[in-house]
Amino acid sequence: MKKKYELQQEIDAKRERLSNLFKAGGADYDLTEDQVSEIRQANDELTDLGKQLDTIVAQEKDLGLIREQQIKAFGTPQQQREFERPAGRVAKDEAPKSIADRFVEHAAYTGSKGAPRRNFGIEFSDADPKEMFYGHEQKTTMSTAAGYAPVNARTGQVVLSAQRRPVVADLIPQDTTTLTVIKYMEETTFTNNAATVAQSGTKPESALAFTERSNTVEKIATVLPVTDEQLNDVPSIRAVIDNRLRLMLLLQEEVQLISGDGVTPNLLGFLNKPGIQTQAKGADPTPDAVFKAMTKIRYTGFADPTAAIFHPNDWQDIRLLRTADGVYIWGSPADAGPERIWGLPIVQTTAMTENTALVGDFTMYSHISRLMGVRIDVGWVNDQFVKNQQTIRIEERLALEIYRAAAFATVTGI
DSSP: OOOHHHHHHHHHHHHHHHHHHHHHHTTTTOOOHHHHHHHHHHHHHHHHHHHHHHHHHHHHHHHHHHHHHHHHHHOOHHHHHHHHSOTTOOOTTSOOOOHHHHHHHSHHHHTTTTSOOOOOOOOOTTOOGGGSSTTOOOOOOOOTTTTOOOOOOOOSOOOOOOOOOOOGGGGSOEEEOSOSEEEEEEEEEEEOOOOOOOTTOOOOOOEEEEEEEEEEOEEEEEEEEEEHHHHHHSTTHHHHHHHHHHHHHHHHHHHHHHHOBOSTTSOBOGGGOTTOEEEEOTTSOHHHHHHHHHHHHHHTSOOOOOEEEEOHHHHHHHHTOBOTTSOBTTOOTTSOOOOEETTEEEEEOTTSOTTEEEEEOHHHHEEEEEEEEEEEEEEOOTTTGGGTEEEEEEEEEEEEEESOGGGEEEEEOO
16 A cells, blocks of 8 residues: 555645646647647545545544553653653663673672672562563463453442341331339129119129239330441441341340240240230131130230231131131232231241241230330440450340230141
């Protein structure tokens, strides 16, 4: 391919030849057929030369843009050389020193001259293999694995582990208190001797008796040691930690509400409340046993059941009940199906003892008193201050009151 200046010279020559041809024709352009043919040929050649010149100009422009981008990205060749040369290394225009030169100039060697012969070694930790031999330059292809690994930035998303959702406390009315012991009076004797009485007859005597009951406010708490970097380096992690610590409390709270044994510092949960009713499943289908428990609550506890708590596996067995010809009782598999039994809403939680269900009037005859809301504190323990560490403490204080034990019943053996 012709060079740019060569093309320009040919173009100038063609233009001059055309100018002379037109001048030869005069003002009236009196040209011979040969002159007209030559003019046409010269025009065609000029067009072709012009295209070649335009191509070279465009290539030069592209090369200029590429070079400009390279300089912006990597700097000028001189800047690149300065960047590549380690601190203390001689520049290219300086005479590089070989290992031998550096050996004889080293203090360990010069200090040994004139002294008794002894063994010694010198380590050149910054020695460049390229400079061990004059005239030899080693080039290595950079790999992403070891040469310049790409930056992998996090998205900011935090994927949490799977945990059950606390649901039992939502069934129970709640209030705040300033007391550390919740005391109330429970009617323990109800003797009704009311009867018709003849004129001047003696009226029968009835009896009522009340007993003071108390529930101690208990504490549920946990702590989590963290570093300052963990709290500061990720903007959203503090909120994540706070929320997960709250969940830890609520999960333990639900266990206490259902099955706490009442031994300090445990709450007294529903399953261990003295006087709670029991309905054994026996040979009955589970729905029948649940209905019998509801009947006991209504006509022995004189309460109206508001909910039933099941372990998910036990509720699954009910949802999968079928007739003899294979028709699902609790709705078609194509539908969500009712999460209710005998009109009662179902609450599922793995905190519930498996093979046991709890039915009761949670609205009228149970209550949660909270001495304070969930409290989160941050402080130093032992020598954490000098280690840039902190401890997050979260706690709550609450009491569970079950006003009428007979308003609740367990269904066992399901």
